[in-house]
Amino acid sequence: MVSDKEFVKKFEQKVKNTIKKFNLISPKDKLVVAVSGGKDSTAALYLLKKFGYDVEAVTVDAVIGKYTKENRKNIEKYCKENDINLHIICFREVFGSSLCHIQSLLKQKGLNLRSCAVCGVLRRYLINKFVRKTNAAKVVTGHNASDEAQVYLMNLFKNKQEMNARLGPLPGLIRSKLFVPRIKPLYLVTEDEVERYSKIMNFPVKYGRCPCAFDAYRNYIRNFLNEYKEINPGVHLNIVKHFLKELPELRKKFETSKQVNVCKKCGEPAKEKTCRACQILSHLQ
Numbered sequence: 001m002v003s004d005k006e007f008v009k010k011f012e013q014k015v016k017n018t019i020k021k022f023n024l025i026s027p028k029d030k031l032v033v034a035v036s037g038g039k040d041s042t043a044a045l046y047l048l049k050k051f052g053y054d055v056e057a058v059t060v061d062a063v064i065g066k067y068t069k070e071n072r073k074n075i076e077k078y079c080k081e082n083d084i085n086l087h088i089i090c091f092r093e094v095f096g097s098s099l100c101h102i103q104s105l106l107k108q109k110g111l112n113l114r115s116c117a118v119c120g121v122l123r124r125y126l127i128n129k130f131v132r133k134t135n136a137a138k139v140v141t142g143h144n145a146s147d148e149a150q151v152y153l154m155n156l157f158k159n160k161q162e163m164n165a166r167l168g169p170l171p172g173l174i175r176s177k178l179f180v181p182r183i184k185p186l187y188l189v190t191e192d193e194v195e196r197y198s199k200i201m202n203f204p205v206k207y208g209r210c211p212c213a214f215d216a217y218r219n220y221i222r223n224f225l226n227e228y229k230e231i232n233p234g235v236h237l238n239i240v241k242h243f244l245k246e247l248p249e250l251r252k253k254f255e256t257s258k259q260v261n262v263c264k265k266c267g268e269p270a271k272e273k274t275c276r277a278c279q280i281l282s283h284l285q
């Protein structure tokens, strides 16, 4: 095993190379890092600041009990100590309810959606809306190679190649000024590498999983890859590299010239007449 010093140097170089290879950032870009208080987004925030980019951070507090309370406290402390402007958006202030309450209301109406499905839609909605107003060029997320490999396989096994066409270091199929482009600078480092880096750097983060992150299918793929990693340590990265080779074809096949709709309720981008967030929220009334 390489020494911590050597590991840190290589890790940082890999992230720098990823930004360059996929042309993720222009020197004058203003960036907003979507942070959760976890290791991945904290590492992305730390590195982009270290590389000299103009960064701010935004966090969405979904109010998931002790879990988000601790994460929020950690990221607030981190940003304060590192002189980073942090914007906090809270479910309770915007929607009047926590994620768990929203979900139980949906359940009462017969809508059995996974927590991450509800949370993911509402978070992306809030972040895109907020960042567009700041005139930032890009939203940065902390997705790493292991996340990408898992999602790629999940879509592949369900033959949902259109969903895979939306992945990549610069995800999304539709380019519209209503969507702030997202970028993933940790795209070519694995979860294990991010964890080691985060521990060496002593980031104030918690390493457990979100208590609402129950997704049997995702867990199955995650465990399967982690088990297989024992005999093939490069499996996550190999899947991502294979995927990158087929991505241009997938994009060509599924890219749409269709104009994105504007949600008739809130004015945010939408696939249908109303956006997914408004569709979810309409069940709460």
Ligand code: SF4
Pocket (backbone or CB within 6 Å): 062, 115, 116, 117, 119, 120, 210, 211, 212, 213
């Ligand atoms: S793991 Fe799922 S429920 Fe938990 S914060 Fe992330 S998206 Fe929300």
Ligand SMILES: [Zn+2]
Pocket (backbone or CB within 6 Å): 263, 264, 265, 266, 267, 268, 274, 275, 276, 277, 278, 279
């Ligand atoms: Zn809407």
